[in-house]
Amino acid sequence: METIRNMYEHLNWSNQRILETLQNMDVENKQVNNLFSHILFAEQVWFTRLKGSDTSELPIWAEVSLETCVALANQNNQHFKEFLSGLTNHALEQIVSYRNSKGIEFNNSVRDILTHVTIHGQYHRGQINLLLRANETEPVNVDFITFRR
Template sequence: METIRNMFEHLNWANQRILETLQNMEGENKQVTNLFSHILLAEHVWFTRLKGPDSSKLSIWAEVSLRACAELVNQNNQNFKEFLSGLSKPSLEQIVSYRNSKGQEFNNSVRDILTHVALHGQYHRGQINLLLRANEIEPVSVDFISFRR
């Protein structure tokens, strides 16, 4: 449980760092903002799946303003913090059934879903950093070890 909680503390820390960088940039880079909003929308979809409601109609790719991204960062953090605080180690093995956006049904453990959410965001934050560097903007250190330091 401690590892998963650490992963989500890192996830929020990394999202906050990316958000601050985007808020401090001159102008807006739509490609970067769209990637960042994808991370946040996907976090929301996975949280919805963990809680049980149908998520198949929720978008994971949409144009979202930076202001809305800031709200999503805070809401996702609150949602996962509350979810994890009530989660026991045996609950990690519970199977969650859900439908993806194509209506296909899948079944995964809570542990696998939480691990996916943490890794998915880190993958896309790496893409964001590549785009920032291509636009001559200093990439954001979002490495887990930097977070732990």
């Protein structure tokens, strides 16, 4: 559980660093904003699935404002923090049944879902950093080891 909790603290720290960079940019980059909002929407979708609720009406890709991203990042952080606070090692092995965005049913453990959410976000943060560099903006250091230091 300690590793999972550390991964989610890192996830929130990374989201906040990306947000800060996007808020301080002189010119908005829609592609970067859309990738970042996708990370946040995916977090929301997976949290909703973990709670056993239907996600068919939740967006995965949507063009939203940075203010919406701020609110969503804070909401996601609070939801996952509360979820993880009551989670046991035994509960990590429970199977969650859900339908993906195409309506296909899948079953995965809580552990696998939680791990996926953190890796998925980091993958897209790498894409964001690539786009930032291409637009002559300093990439955001979101390395786990930097977080731990």
